Amino acid sequence: MAVPSWRRRAFALAGVASLALAAAACGSDSDSGSSNADKPECAPYAQYKVDKKKEVSIYATIRDAEADKLTQSWKQFEDCTNIKINYEGSGEFETQVKVRADGGQPPDIAVFPQPGLLASFVKSKKLKELPAPVKANLDKNWSKDWAKYATVDGKVYGVPMGANVKSxxxxxxxxxxxxxxxxxxxxxxxxxxxxxxxxxxxxxxxxxxxxxxxxxxxxxxxxxxxxxxxxxxxxxxxxxxxxxxxxxxxxxxxxxxxxxxxxxxxxxxxxxxxxxxxxxxxxxxxxxxxxxxxxxxxxxxxxxxxxxxxxxxxxxxxxxxxxxxxxxxxxVLVGGEFVSAFSDRDEVVKVQTYLASAEWANSKAKLGDWISANKGLDTSNVTGTIDKLSVTILQDQATVARxxxxxxxxxxxxxxxxxxxxxxxxxxxxxxxxxxxxxxxxxxx
Missing domain, CATH: 3.40.190.10 (Periplasmic binding protein-like II)
Known part of the structure; x- marks a missing residue:
């Protein structure tokens, strides 16, 4: 499952210890959030900022401690952009995402651990093809092998997120x-x-x-x-x-x-x-x-x-x-998740674009217990001993990954x-x- 390949280079955001300070510096109670633009800590997020407060829902299988680190990884993005991310992780994701989509109430973004399940939503014409800025990050940060897992009939509907080594x-x-x-x-x-x-x-x-x-x-x-x-x-x-x-x-x-x-x-x-x-x-x-x-x-x-x-x-x-x-x-058996969207509202596109960036990958890696196939991930930000072992396995020339x-x-x-x-x-x-x-x-x- 949930679930391949696992590998990484360099644009690092502020360290984990500075997240809270940066978030406080970037926060704003106003609807416009105009003061954020002048905060140096928020400069990396300028391209994602919206004028009025917006909300984007994300639904995935990621729960418990993993979910806590996931939501922490985009906290500064939220505070600097006026976009609030409402995250929900569920052990019934595979069943419930279909129930919600069929009922006309899908999440804005779903994180699919199965390319096969993702493809089924494409065939039912529910998912959006990647918008241009998201596709640009995909082409920049991932290999063609990774891109093909979320490609259906020549069109791409998802961007890889995390990766894992299962063996x-x-x-x-x-x-x-x-x-x-x-x-x-x-x-x-x-x-x-x-x-x-x-x-x-x-x-x-x-x-x-x-x-x-x-x-x-x-x-x-x-x-x-x-x-x-x-x-x-x-x-x-x-x-x-x-x-x-x-x-x-x-x-x-x-x-x-x-x-x-x-x-x-x-x-x-x-x-x-x-x-x-x-x-x-x-x-x-x-x-x-x-x-x-x-x-x-x-x-x-x-x-x-x-x-x-x-x-x-x-x-x-x-x-x-x-x-x-x-x-x-x-x-080596590998797995991973793919970020796909049911909506193409501007704020949704911006969240999906950010999650496809090297900036987010480095921010997430610094929190520990996580790796990605994102080429922009600086391996020095991979902190956990198991993560380092996983990267070593993936980079071994003898490895035959599937x-x-x-x-x-x-x-x-x-x-x-x-x-x-x-x-x-x-x-x-x-x-x-x-x-x-x-x-x-x-x-x-």
Missing amino acids: LVWYSPSLFKEKGWKVPNTWDEMIKLSDDIAASGIQAWCAGIESGDATGWPATDWIEDIVLRDQGPETYDKWVNHEIPFNDPKIFSAAERTASILKNPKYVGNPKTIVTTSFQEGGLPVKDKKCGLHRQANFYSNQWQKGTKVAEDGDVFAFYFPALDPAKGKP FDGSDLMPAAVGSKSFWTGMTDWINGTKDTKATLDYIESTWPK
């Missing part, structure tokens, strides 16, 4: 030190480590796939990551594009390899508890040393409690989810039957064959 495994460095365990470099070493953890009486792997209407998405990431490893990028691409069926024997092989970890009672205890454990809580036992390993993206760093040291010698850290055959490269498959698939599959199918599969309602057959049957004809 990570979280662990407790102090627990590993106590037990004498080593970070694995190969798949076989990881399986041996899993056996050793289980033999010690500690749960080897922990996971949680409950996420409201999006329940099941973390399990789709598992399948995708292992398809990349079990079958390689060529087969992965064919599968995502439905050039081979969802229930192809090669995908069955990858799903069974996934089951050898995620549905293995020796490693996870009762697999059914994974279905009722929330995505946010799934990996928390790692810090408490009640679980050895948790596969989840770099953005999971936002879930650790304040004060948790995330580092190689800290409370928690992560390592690269090993390849089956390192000689074939370093497969965008989250479910996010690229048609919405009927990628953000519906794949999720529900994985939930039934983990729950034991359907076996691997029945699950893959079901998902294949839902692929749009």
Whole structure:
């Protein structure tokens, strides 16, 4: 999900510590906000300023601590431009954004974690093609590969925002030190480590796939990551594009390899508890040393409690989810979000243009636990240890990156039957064959 590639250079706004001061300096209670133009702190926002106070609504999947940092990232923009951003994050985004759009009350801007879902709104003629200033920032700040994910029939309807590396495994460095365990470099070493953890009486792997209407998405990431490893990028691409069926024997092989970890009672205890454990809580036992390993993206760093040291010698850290055959490269599953608009009012265009800028990317990165494929992002502004690890993985010449498959698939599959199918599969309602057959049957004809 939510969800690829992850990389970055230089125009930095004021530091995080100056945000509050700058915001106060730029603020104005008047409708015109004319005094803002004379504030030096607001100079970078002059092109976005409107004469009268306006409001723009943004709807996304980003919640909790991540949402707090998101709203903080545009606080100075709001104070300097007369544009108030009303943000709402929801675990039911994929369902509710359609309900709102169909009901004639869509948000001004939606942040789609799935290009496939975005495309479905384009086909129903609800999204606006990128206005010229937004398109200019897209062309300047992103590669053609990133631009194509939000391109439908030759026209572009979204701009990438955040990025994430999903091929990570979280662990407790102090627990590993106590037990004498080593970070694995190969798949076989990881399986041996899993056996050793289980033999010690500690749960080897922990996971949680409950996420409201999006329940099941973390399990789709598992399948995708292992398809990349079990079958390689060529087969992965064919599968995502439905050039081979969802229930192809090669995908069955990858799903069974996934089951050898995620549905293995020796490693996870009762697999059914994974279905009722929330995505946010799934990996928390790692810090408490009640679980050895948790596969989840770099953005999971936002879930650790304040004060948790995330580092190689800290409370928690992560390592690269090993390849089956390192000689074939370093497969990496990546994800990201795309900013699209249902409205083309002037203030909406200005917000979308700002979110496509290097200025905003640097402002957001300074708050920590976030990376982007924006070429204008100065890597020195990437602060978190996991973010730096993620950037290192992405910049590795051996890396073979692929965008989250479910996010690229048609919405009927990628953000519906794949999720529900994985939930039934983990729950034991359907076996691997029945699950893959079901998902294949839902692929749009």
